[in-house]
Amino acid sequence: MNILGIMIFFMVRYENRRVKDNFNPWFWVKDNWVELLSTLLFNISLMIILMHPEVAVDPQRIIERYVPFDVTVTGFAAKMLISFLLGLGLSAGLYSLIKRLKPFKAKRG
Numbered sequence: 001m002n003i004l005g006i007m008i009f010f011m012v013r014y015e016n017r018r019v020k021d022n023f024n025p026w027f028w029v030k031d032n033w034v035e036l037l038s039t040l041l042f043n044i045s046l047m048i049i050l051m052h053p054e055v056a057v058d059p060q061r062i063i064e065r066y067v068p069f070d071v072t073v074t075g076f077a078a079k080m081l082i083s084f085l086l087g088l089g090l091s092a093g094l095y096s097l098i099k100r101l102k103p104f105k106a107k108r109g
Contacts, residue, residue: 001080002047005087006039013095034102035095042094043087050079050086057082 014028029036049055057078063071073081 001084002043002087005084005089006043006091009088009091009095010036035098038098039091039094043090046086046090047083050082 010032013032014025017028050057059073059078059081063073
């Protein structure tokens, strides 16, 4: 589920790219490999922690607050939900953070 979240985020980023005249996904991956790799590694490390048998996840309070209908998510399904949301959300956060830091690094370096 985490990988699906990451893929959805990066597919939307690819679709919303500025220059749309030349369809070349390999160039896009080459241009964004740092963001993609750091997102994958960070998410994999979190998934190792999250999937540990001693880690319990209860997203019920968040679901009750933001989902307009009655639903209960527990156990393995809760971990899958959190995995998907982390994949989607952390990808967005890390991508924007790295994009903001790249110009700073270029000016210093």
